[in-house]
Amino acid sequence: MISEFLDSWPLFHNTYLAGWLIALVLALIGVIVVARDQIFVSAAVAQASSFGVAFGMWTASLVNIQAWDWLNTDGFLSGCAIAFAVASAMLTARTREPRRESGEAITGWIFLAAGSGAVLLLSHSPHGLEEVHRLLSSSLIGATDADVVGFTVLTVASAILLCLGWRRILLIALDPMTARALGIHPERWLIANSLALGLAAGLAIRTAGMLYTFGCLVLPGLIAKNLSHEVRSMFFVAPVVAVAAAVGGFVIAHHADYPPGQMTVAILCLFLSLAWLYRFTVSSLTA
Secondary structure: OHHHHHHOHHHHHHHHHHHHHHHHHHHHHHHHHHHOOOHHHHHHHHHHHHHHHHHHHHHHHHOOOHHHHHHHOHHHHHHHHHHHHHHHHHHHOOOOOOOOOOHHHHHHHHHHHHHHHHHHHOOOOHHHHHHHHHHHHOOOOOOOHHHHHHHHHHHHHHHHHHHHHHHHHHHHHHOHHHHHHOOOOHHHHHHHHHHHHHHHHHHHHHHHHHHHHHHHHHHHHHHHHHHOOOHHHHHHHHHHHHHHHHHHHHHHHHHHOOOHHHHHHHHHHHHHHHHHHHHHHHHHHHO
16 A cells, blocks of 8 residues: 555645645634634635635636736736635724624624635636536545645744744633733734635645645644643644644545545544544543
8 A cells, every 4th residue: 555655646745735834824824713612613714715715716818818818827826825714814803892793603604605706706617517526525636746845834934933923822722812912912913813714725725625625724733632631732743633634534535445534534533533432532531
């Protein structure tokens, strides 16, 4: 099995490296998502990113001027995905105030509006609908050298920022009232977190699709939450779990001829089931 996988490396190395880097960076950001109980928010952000791709393709189909050919490039579509992902993340991060809709209501609206809008925009374009279905079903085939470089930079930047500000990040995630009393402005950090979430999801959705993006964003963090006693250790456990599942999922998928994204998410779901069982067993023994 391993030898067969290594034999495929020259042909699919960009797919493997991009998929593993996506799992790593999303797991790092996903710890904050899980700690702040924003799991459905991440689903809405991923859905909004898919809508951004559909919006970009729809915009390009309206313009037939040769000087505007850049609208048909991957760069423009990725930019649209990032823009809509960041916008949705910022919208859901708004501080709750009286007479305003709850965060859950806004998140649900984004998820449903983006999901239906993506299909409606491209309903008369067979190629467009095929792209939407690809994004929803997740396909890592087609990753490029640029994707690998981009996710490498994003992973390194995320790790550096977490190392420099992890104390404040933990305090804001767990106790924003205390953080405010200590002179820390939670709103600024929440905006920065929303930007990071939107950027990572927007970049990942074009390469990996919604299922893989959402799965790697929340499942490793949930697994780490059940295995760890504190949030700080989750930043170490979640990336290790994500990369281990991605590597194992890609190897098994290649051997059995299954889609690697779906296989990785299935393995993460299995890990989460075992983590729940472990936590239940420990709680029962200590009760």
